[in-house]
Amino acid sequence: MTGTVPAELRMINDIARQFRHLPPGEAAEAIASHVRRFWDPRMRARLQALADQAAPLDPLAAEAARLVG
Amino acid sequence: MTLLKEPDHGTPRRPGPATVTVEVDGLPVTVPEGTSVLRAAGEAGIGIPKLCATDSLEAFGSCRLCLVEIDGRRGTPASCTTPVTEGMRVATETPRLQRLRRGVMELYISDHPLDCLTCSANGDCELQDMSGAVGLRQVRYGYEGANHLDAPTDTSNPYFDFDASKCIACSRCVRACDEVQGTFALTIEGRGFESKVSPGAGGSFMESECVSCGSCVQACPTATLQEKSVVQLGMPNRTVITTCAYCGVGCSFKAELRGNELVRMVPHKDGGANEGHSCVKGRFAFGYASHPDRKLKPMVRDTIDDEWREVEWDEAIGTVASRMLDIQQRHGAASIGAISSSRCTNEEVFVVQKMVRAAFGNNNIDTCARVCHSPTGYGLKQTFGESAGTQDFKSVAQADVIVVIGANPTDGHPVFASRMKRRLREGAQLIVVDPRRIDLVRSPHIEAAYHLPVRPGTNVAVVNAMSHVAVTEGLVDRDFVAERCEDFDTWATFIAQPEHSPEAVEEITGVPAADLRAAARLYATAGNGAIYYGLGVTEHSQGSTMVMGMANLAMACGNIGRDGVGVNPLRGQNNVQGSCDMGSFPHELPGYRHVSDEAVRGLFEGLWGRTIEKEPGLRIPNMFDAAIDGSFRGLFVHGEDIAQSDPNTQHVFAALRSMELVVVQDLFLNETAKFAHVFLPGASFLEKDGTFTNAERRINRVRSVMPPRSGKHEWEIICDIATAMGYPMSYTHPSEIMDEIASVTPTFTGVSFELLDKLGSVQWPCNENAPAGTPVMHIGEFVRGKGKFVRTEYVPTEERTTRRFPLVLTTGRILSQYNVGAQTRRTGNVAWHPEDVLEVHPHDAEDRGISDGDLVTLASRVGETTLHVRVADRMPVGVVYTTFHHPVTGANVVTTENSDWATNCPEYKVTAVQVSLAQPLVRHATEETYAISGQA
């Protein structure tokens, strides 16, 4: 099983790792833009929930989550 | 339509304009330089008798039937081996030539059985034809002389026989295996009169290296090599030209029938993708379409533990519609969705996504490309602007350096591999990047210049290192980059950093730095460098990144925009490209246009009369998560077996069980159907009428050989469901569906069944700018304008080996079985691969006390399975390999939820596993063996 890690958490951290080599501002926006383009609204909502609950999000991911709105 | 017999011009067509004029029997004819006299005569309408010549093979000059007389030349040269020269005057029928030809036939027939009337080649035998053509009336040598009439017949191959008593030693089969297929399995053994065709070192066909592609059977002018189906059923009498439904090469075939019974499939010479060649699957493994396992009636059941109940169409469709609507009522519009098929026609896929968008009212539509080439779609869209390969297959004939990354073309795309091998034999160089030592690394007359045995999961580090070499050693095509690309400088600075050098990544990738440097230089300095790649690139957590990394490398070296170069995804399924083109994506409408684009949505809304959702929907893995969550409850699965092919089987099972309604439309009751409530019988490719799009973007016609055995075309079923759900959808003919596609898709505006009938096939984009299609893309400018360099940092996969799981499992496919095996396991192909085996390196095997043939347990953190082991050293130490063709093994039980960051394409290629001895050399409980239907 996937264990207890929610899919959105795993996925957003995966994405964030790909953009670490960019300057932070650019990175967060790139991640947010990706999420907006490809994630179903329910998944985006769950991402917000995770961010609100201070789940172990990669810092870049956390910032991106804020940007996604 | 009667049986189509394509003309055989004797020798291959030569390229170039027709500039040499000769006179054959007084008739002038103009042909390209290098054309043989034989072919020139044919083009003048004069058929010179021939037996050892056929136009798929180079001239051989052995039968001595095609002799002619040429003004000013002594003797009677063979017209097949004589090239035309300007002003040549040829006589093809003189008394002397006629005597010589009769003499040749007299010799042939003096050593040949005289059973024409009961021979399986009666009516389709060139020896018969030539005897007639030369007017043979007697064999003055009699029939008591030395002969081969009691030579045995080899029936070892499941699909064709080799009757040596009828062999005329013309060597066409040997030459076909050499020149066309490139396997070199056949030879002539012995010399003189004792010459005989031998598969390998004197064994049977099955024991030899023969891959059963059938090119020898096609080439054989007599009954010596004959399809068993023809021996049993007799000669076919009508032809339907259609397209193979196995892999992404998309070979064109002549389906040859008697009435509605398919006798044999013969490759079509005019097929744009295959030009007369085939592999074992398309050529012979079509028996599944008439297998007893085919379910031909709709079935329903209330729960998945109930027995299936056969019902009429009305009840089945009604059940689907009412239950789907009911779910939406209770859980919202987005609680249902569909998975479209990459094996079904463009027309069928289009109506499925139309059903989802217009009838379901959401964007929950995805396709199997999710699990194979979705990173290609993402990566090439980002960099080049189009989600498809850049070349056609013919392009490989112009390549100077060929790079094969994460693909095994001789197994997965054999007909394309034959083209590639031909080019390699001509002298093009080969670089293979793969953990495995695939066959291509060293095969007859081919040796890779470099095999870079990359550790699974480190592809991006390797491609970055290659780009690093190009940039730091001044090998970049400056002009190309300056004129055609953007963001080069940022990228170049990034890639030139020391951490991207071959030396810096040697440790993690396992690729010796010297080899990597040399390979990079070879590619960068090639006249034409071409990259071909497969799922070994995409099915990784950095699959999309790798695609972009390859695009970066190709752009930097100027290898885009002409023949012989490019970035070429070897797409797996027969219509996965088409399925993607048709908008089977939760975020894209047909033609790869994002759902958020107002103008595009407006176009479809106008056409369909429904509002289209503007937010992206769920991808397949997201559907599973949402199902377990409870927010996704109804799924329509079209021609896809997610329970076998998707990773992390337990998770998939749990998701399927969580849903209220699972509908499966397929040919057989597959693994997914175990969780279904409604089963709708599908139609095999022999029953379909529509189009497939192959890996070259080539749209090919699929034509019905017989009406749908279930009584309905698959697109009709979809239309019925949509209509029953309140969105009336109907067409009178699938061509109307293509017309609709063309009307709203800029890359398809010129496509129609009429055009396809006229041209045979066409590669999109096909529109006003390119009325006959587009073989090579990004000529002059990229689809997005400038090619974009994207910085691709290597990020190791989260999937790490541990003490508990110290090995890495990677997966792949083989020649004789296809994908989940639903089709090929139900054909004679089981003779070759009756079970999935685990390949383990000798060191790893020895460490574990495992020997060849033992039963082992393969375990990962998500599951385990047992299978037999083959100890082989083509895997590196630490890496094991298996296939996923047999559900009883269920290899995906061990693959995990890791996936590509951008597309969620599962990381099938990297799973941390442990292998341990389960039982030495004991056969485990046999799976249901599928009885093979009478071969047809």
Place this chain on the structure above:
Amino acid sequence: MTTVYVPRDSAARSVGADEVAAAFAEADPSLTIVRNGSRGMLWLEPLVEISSSEGRIGYGSVTPADVPGILAGTAESIGVVDEHPWLASQQRVTFARMGRTDPLSVDDYLANGGMAGLRRARTMTRAEVVAEVTESGLRGRGGAGFPAGIKWKTVMDCPDGLKFVCCNADEGDSGTYADRMVLEGDPFMLIEGMAIAAYAVGATEGYIYIRSEYPDGIATMREAIKRAEPWLDGFNLETRVGAGAYICGEETSMLESLEGKRGMVRAKPPIPAFEGLFGKPTVINNVLTLATVPTILAGGADAYQSLGVERSRGTQVFQLGGNVARGGIVETAFGITLGELVEGYGGGTRTGRPVRAVQVGGPLGAYVPTSQFDLPMDYEAFAKANAMVGHGGIVVFDESVDMAAQARFAFEFCAAESCGKCTPCRVGAVRGVEVIDRIRTGVDRDENLAVLEDLCELMTDGSLCAMGGLTPMPVRSAINHFSEDFEARQP
């Protein structure tokens, strides 16, 4: 210091030369014993030569028992070998050195005119070398008779790049041994010839394809190449060994064999000069052709072409064999008659019975009756008489020969050695044997003679190469000149 010459040539060894040499060594350890090449007077082998003030004195058919007598000076000699009429009347150009030297002694070679050709060639341009060879009139001595210079020019004119020089040492014709003698008796001469060819056409690699049945030739050649290496100047020369196939004497089959494939005939075009070994421009010449090149370069084209008649210039190395009293090498200018060779040099048959037929040019050559003994040895004259000079083999038969059996043998030989690629040869040869058997046993004799003639026409006109193409030549010559042997008889 007495020097004793005992030939190392295979023919001499086959009649005991090694034992004779051992006997000399044992009789007097202080002797200098040189294992020289053979003089080609095969009926006199082992021919022992003793150095003396008058020249080298020869003793014929020596056995170990003769050794004491020779050393004591009491044995009967044949006189000074060089003055022997057999040798003295010949015009030895290619075989000038044969038998005089230790074949593997570089000093002997240089002292006897060796390297003069190569040295001169290296002072000329490539085109000049080719022109010299062309003007000499040298034609392919393997049998085809194609002007060597024209072949070389074709290869020379190909663009620079990888090119090859190949020597066809597959000498498969029955009754021929001149190539073997060169390999064993004067190997440096062949190497020099190939080096000149390589220089002229721009080739850097060369192969000598030697039939497997010449082990001494192979060993000697390999050693000679090692010793010659210093003066090859970057020309990489190697030997390759065949494996028992007559057809690999056909140039394209030889190329296939060199490439490691089955020895099957290639269709032409393209000719090997354009696309030969591994698809590259290739010169292929017979041993004798290449072995004659050094002397042409050393002595000039004029000297060579001044010998001979009509379009057959220079000398031919004839090989007398079969039922002949005096078998051996006769090198002389073209123009000598067949009769002079067989009766004059050869002395007629060994059995003493009258000569009935002579097969000239190998197993695919015509059987020539004594009535045509006035034919001059000349490519065109022979061709006009439906016969063939070929590689110069001359095999003598006496009156006991059954010419129908010989015709049958022609087909049998073809069937045994056919590569099997083309139908007229592969099947025709087998049927030819059967048809002749029926003729000889009187079955439908007239019809079968007609079938035989049709088959001969088919094989001549329709075969892919000379194997099938020339098999009818001996058959037709037997029927035409010895038709009485084809009368019905009991099997």
